Amino acid sequence: MWLVCRIVSSFHSTKENVGLPLGNLTSQLFVNIYMNEFDQFMKHKLKAKWYIRYSDDFVILDQDREWLELVLVNIQTFLKEKLHLTLHPDKVSIKTFATGVDFLGWVHFPDYRVLRTTTKKRMLRNLEYKKENTDPEKMISTVRSYLGMLSHGNAYKLSSLVKSRYTDHD
Numbered sequence: 001m002w003l004v005c006r007i008v009s010s011f012h013s014t015k016e017n018v019g020l021p022l023g024n025l026t027s028q029l030f031v032n033i034y035m036n037e038f039d040q041f042m043k044h045k046l047k048a049k050w051y052i053r054y055s056d057d058f059v060i061l062d063q064d065r066e067w068l069e070l071v072l073v074n075i076q077t078f079l080k081e082k083l084h085l086t087l088h089p090d091k092v093s094i095k096t097f098a099t100g101v102d103f104l105g106w107v108h109f110p111d112y113r114v115l116r117t118t119t120k121k122r123m124l125r126n127l128e129y130k131k132e133n134t135d136p137e138k139m140i141s142t143v144r145s146y147l148g149m150l151s152h153g154n155a156y157k158l159s160s161l162v163k164s165r166y167t168d169h170d
Contacts, residue, residue: 004026007024007026008030010024011024028055031055031056032055034083035053035055035056035083037082037083038053038078038079038082038083039051039053041078041082042058042060042075045074046071046074046075048060048062048071049062050062052103054104057103057104059101059103061101065094068094069094072092072094075087097109097110100114102116105119106119106152106153112153112154113152113153113154114153114154114155115150115153115155115158120158123146126142127142127143127146127162127165127166130142131166139166140167143162143163143166143167146162147159147162147163150162
């Protein structure tokens with residue numbers, strides 16, 4: 001318990017007693033433990049057939065819009081009453097596959113995925129900052145990390161841009 005308290009107290013948020021240190025690997029473990037009750041609720045109570053969660057981000061897929069609207073109300077109630085959490089009002093939406101499903105920095109379509117515009121801008125801003133303010137070894141690691149991420153989607157042009165602008169073409 002001493003170690004857990006020390007890890008959690010190492011993080012300082014704008015709100016008292018809210019949040020976890022995201023860079024700390026224990027945060028991934030803590031969120032999975034905390035959200036397990038929500039996972040059980042989604043699968044066993046709501047019978048969500050296509051439910052995906054990573055950390056505190058989740059997606060529910062279904063063809064029935066009315067069911068999704070009803071489920072949303074149940075989710076809000078459960079999270080508030082059982083876990084003392086709320087959904088971010090700007091991050092809740094019901095969309096069709098044709099418009100894409102925004103999840104974990106990507107917009108997913110039935111046959112492909114593209115990087116979310118804000119994720120792309122953040123990545124390029126970070127690369128520019130690192131290019132000016134870090135040593136070449138760290139820059140290489142950062143570029144390789146981003147190229148690895150980009151390899152999971154339809155990002156050939158963006159990968160080419162990153163390679164040409166931020167590497168010595170290794």
